[in-house]
Amino acid sequence: MKRRSLMLFSLALLGASTVPGLASAADYRVALAGNAFVTQAPAHAKEEITDAGLANWTSPATVTSIWFRMDAPGSAALALDARLAGSSTSRIRATVAGRDYDVALSGTDTKTYAIGTINIPAAGYVRVDLKGVNKDGGYFGDVSALRVSTDVPLHYANDADNYYWSRRGPSVHLGFKVPANTEYFYTELTVPPGQDKVGSYYMANGFNGGYFGIQVNGPHERRVLFSIWDADSGAKTTLVNKGPDVVDNGFGGEGTGGQSYLIYDWKAGHTYRFLTRVRPDGAGNTDFSAWFLAPEGGGKWRLIATWKRPQTTTYHAGVYSFLESFIDTNGYLGRSARYGNQWARDTAGRWTEITAARFTGDATAANKQRMDFAGGVDSGMFYLKNGGFFADYVNINQTFNRPATGTTPAVDVNALPQ
Structure with a gap:
């Protein structure tokens, strides 16, 4: 896998204008509360998916996976809505479509951190895995949503009242x-x-x-x-x-x-x-x-x-x-x-x-x-x-x-x- 570290930046809103080559893209907010699962964790792990998203993220061995469905082949720009609590800086890794992307988090305010642009060859679900790399405190960060900007129609759980059922x-x-x-x-x-x-x-x-x-x-x-x-x-x-x-x-x-x-x-x-x-x-x-x-x-x-x-x-x-x-x-x-x-x-x-x-x-x-x-x-x-x-x-x-x-x-x- 090719690994690349992206420069940290924050956006007030992930919009079509922020995604080169996707001028007609629509912007989607895939809330972790309804679309993510802790798929790998050591015994007595504290990580959990709450109404606010991924919380209590302390272990580098924990993997949290997010899914959304693209209805056709195409490109999509990805980013994370995240914040730090319990650390001053941390580095996390997003793995998607066979590639690793490192993202640096800092600050206690929620920001939108860019991951990168992916190309999906066929319709179906896309899986994004999150894993902690390093941190200077107790927590890697809280992640509330995955941002997706694409001109391909998406399906994901967007009814907050029924996230449990989703x-x-x-x-x-x-x-x-x-x-x-x-x-x-x-x-x-x-x-x-x-x-x-x-x-x-x-x-x-x-x-x-x-x-x-x-x-x-x-x-x-x-x-x-x-x-x-x-x-x-x-x-x-x-x-x-x-x-x-x-x-x-x-x-x-x-x-x-x-x-x-x-x-x-x-x-x-x-x-x-x-x-x-x-x-x-x-x-x-x-x-x-x-x-x-x-x-x-x-x-x-x-x-x-x-x-x-x-x-x-x-x-x-x-x-x-x-x-x-x-x-x-x-x-x-x-x-x-x-x-x-x-x-x-x-x-x-x-x-x-x-x-x-x-x-x-x-x-x-x-x-x-x-x-x-x-x-x-x-x-x-x-x-x-x-x-x-x-x-x-x-x-x-x-x-x-x-x-x-x-x-x-x-x-x-x-x-x-x-």
């Missing part, structure tokens, strides 16, 4: 239409090797009222999770029964309801089977049940739980799968999953194969705060992908069709553990 990354879904009076819904799910990132939820069987899937909750903990929301009136969902070793409790945050989970060390590359049952109890309530089958579990179905949702009379409706990141600090990591062999069984015992899925996204995707999402069909299965700031996104709000297998699931519903 940093989590876009959630994507597969919507399935099932026959009337569908009592059981069956799905198979595979997480490819290397795609099992901490903070990921691979939801297999979702429906109006709840969802069921697998999670990576930490470096040493994985779960099979089944949750049912409380009734729309606020009436509480109650536990009817649960399987061995299953934990049950209430949940809050994004709604309230009953939660059940099994701590289970599921494996990337293995295919897991999910079955849910939704059945009215005849007294104005509905029972929701979930079973899980692991290939390493002896081929036996395990009951996760049955929950009773009051003031609800329904069979399966609003059936879907999704993929999401639920830890914002890990939202830069990519993940994917394959969802296949979907079947619905109605109250008369008829199985129907579901081969069409509607690909949709959450507000982060729809508003293009993040554009690292994809979905479709691969190797006969539906797939979902998000995070990682990859270039080739897939437009949401379209329907995909997988090839039919024609093989009814080998499930004896009368022999399922209750």
Whole structure:
């Protein structure tokens, strides 16, 4: 890599007139609060991304990465909005497009420090890594924004009220239409090797009222999770029964309801089977049940739980799968999953194969705060992908069709553990 040290200068505003060769350039302020992550840090590091940007930057081993998306090839002039606190001078390094740029910071007032002009050969995300070189005090500096001046349209998170969601990354879904009076819904799910990132939820069987899937909750903990929301009136969902070793409790945050989970060390590359049952109890309530089958579990179905949702009379409706990141600090990591062999069984015992899925996204995707999402069909299965700031996104709000297998699931519903 070629390294060059740029002369320090400050600008009140990064404008088109300051960028030679980019006379028609537009100026963008990419706030670190919504577009940056601490991607490398030693143990007990203090660096963090706050509402004001990068703060507590003390370690030269820490790397902070900023992403923005250029919609076409082109040139862009880059600069940083930064200030010093806890040092009189410092030198930091920005690495972008295969080159290193050293920038000297001084003074406690926020200034705009030039990095340099880059040339990007193709549309996609641009990553800017920041690392400390030296300092005469305790801190390398606080960085609030990356300035980009270019005549290429940019996409990045610019909705300050939703930076938390932007940093989590876009959630994507597969919507399935099932026959009337569908009592059981069956799905198979595979997480490819290397795609099992901490903070990921691979939801297999979702429906109006709840969802069921697998999670990576930490470096040493994985779960099979089944949750049912409380009734729309606020009436509480109650536990009817649960399987061995299953934990049950209430949940809050994004709604309230009953939660059940099994701590289970599921494996990337293995295919897991999910079955849910939704059945009215005849007294104005509905029972929701979930079973899980692991290939390493002896081929036996395990009951996760049955929950009773009051003031609800329904069979399966609003059936879907999704993929999401639920830890914002890990939202830069990519993940994917394959969802296949979907079947619905109605109250008369008829199985129907579901081969069409509607690909949709959450507000982060729809508003293009993040554009690292994809979905479709691969190797006969539906797939979902998000995070990682990859270039080739897939437009949401379209329907995909997988090839039919024609093989009814080998499930004896009368022999399922209750």
